Amino acid sequence: KKIFNIIGASMGSYRAASDVWELQNLMREAFGYEMHTCLCYETSVDEIGDIGTAEINLVMRQEGLPAAEVLKNKFDMPFVVSAPYGYAATLAWLEEVGKILGQLPDVKMCARLRLKAQNTASLKMYAMMMGRKKTPQAAVIGEYDLVKGLSAFLRSVGIDVKYKLCSHSLKSIVEPELDIRYISVEKEKIDILKKLQKTLVLADDVSHRLCDSSNVVLRVSAPFIDGAQIATHLPLLGEKGTDFLLETIEAYYQTLA
Template identity: 25%
Template sequence: MGLHRFKPLPSGRMGILWTLSSIRDAAMVEFGCMGHMMYSGVTLENTGVRGACKRYSTHIDETDIALGSTDKLADTIAHVMERDNPRVIFLLPSSIPEVIGTDLQAEAKALQQEYPNTHFLSFGYGGFEVTQHRGIQEALLRLVQTLPRDTDKKPQSTFNIIGSCADLFRFQADASEILRIMEGVFGMKPLCILTSDTSVQDIENMGGAHINLVLRREGEPAAKHLQERFGTPYLQGRPYGIDGTARWIEEVAEILKVPVDRDFLDSQLREGKRLLSDMRPLIRHLGEEHPEKIRLSIGAHADVVRGIRNFGCGELSLPQGTYWCDSPDMAGDDIPYFTEDQWMEAIQSQKKGLLMASGEALAWADRNMSLQITNPDIRRRLNPYVPPFVGFRGALHLMDLWINAALEQEDDED
């Protein structure tokens, strides 16, 4: 790993940890050193993950590494079973056992025989060669491959959310907006919100849903598996903006072959269009007189970047700035991956405009912190009921942020 001024690209292990950490009635045991899980626990709590999956570490030392001993893993599992007796135990690797070749899958099989009433699920990707997003994809897929039970579809239409994970900024608020829209438009309740607000039992019941809503591309392999096993169709995409959210709703309706509640939908559209019409004169003025102040630049998860860009530069006609994603696995011609040096250069080259990036990047550049759209963060997030970025309320929130950030730039010059 090279030197970094800021936080380096997270590993696959971190992606797995963020994905599993919000699952209730489960425990996570890392076969690694003490400091790993302690540091990760603080990070998770700062992002809003509390009271869900119990986290443990085996506290291996130099002797364990030199001898290849796994005795501390067995001791830790015995302690976890006595204290919590969880329904599922996730075995998470760390970099050192990955290097020395510890076979966690074999350990899981042995533990399964010793504790037949608890499900043991082991994960790989403990090294640094795999990125965070591939770890998230692996975790989501492994969960749906092993935990869901055979079941019939529920009499009343239901849905699952796949890909709402703790690594995404405001993951709880965005999931809540999806729930509000699905209930308001279709009268549907969720079976499982994978994984930001779920339990082992919720995952077991996922096969009873009528549609899977995949909020990030890493969740598509999991959705495909559920489609093959249970015949559940899925829709991949994050609804951003007024028109964008309406199109997303129509796609859901088409898949389900059900009508929408037009009263609810029309009320949401009227509210959004009204604010949009109020903003257009000011946006037009700024676009003609000071286009550099409303030029929109975004660096985040590729799906987040594309969705917000389509709303801001499509529906609102904001001037386009620079766009980049936070994973080399997701890079494309329109949204490339930027290294630390590249995104620092991109931010420095545009001193004005609407910059949406991580809290770390915005603080370094002394830019408007209200425009944070991704992690790494520099603050604690204790309140899950903040405004979302997706859906109709997310569109209202984004418009409010953008217009005030543009006006603040004007105030700074006066």
């Protein structure tokens, strides 16, 4: 039927609606597939009732794994776990999905993503040059899968992610990366943020308020208190999300020049 489900779209996540929108764009352009059921965002009882008719489940967050396992056991539905951040990661994600569907992603789309990924390599070279003066560094704060994905992308463009801070306990995470930490004592987290200098800080508004003006900040997680979340077409993941993130990264590099 050329339909898929999304599982783990938490509406408590920042830009969740836009991320779902971007996943739909990727699946439509790459494979000609349309979304059927999305848990838990704008989903009807009827869509949940026949959720087993889709061909594949796209699991955005680890919290969606139990549901994906149930659907796999009951309906023999395969699933892919991860939310792709960065051009190369998006391309790899599409190729993984394509293997399950038995269909190659759209050739022109793949060529476009490869070219964009190659162009970002210049940022890594620029970072190496800047390292003689000031090593580009970042702090990422948010939900586990967001921190993991964004940190990997930042490393690919030459930024050392000095702090990877999860906003929730790691108890439910399967084999969490060792350098992603959950700090239960708020004072320790505050002390880290107040000491940051000339750092790219991808976090929530509360964390940003603790950083001084030498840092470049971008809101990527909740809570958000210094503005509204209105747009549903400004993702953080996928191709369009990477386009957006790179604008802030470019601006950050300029502050180190």
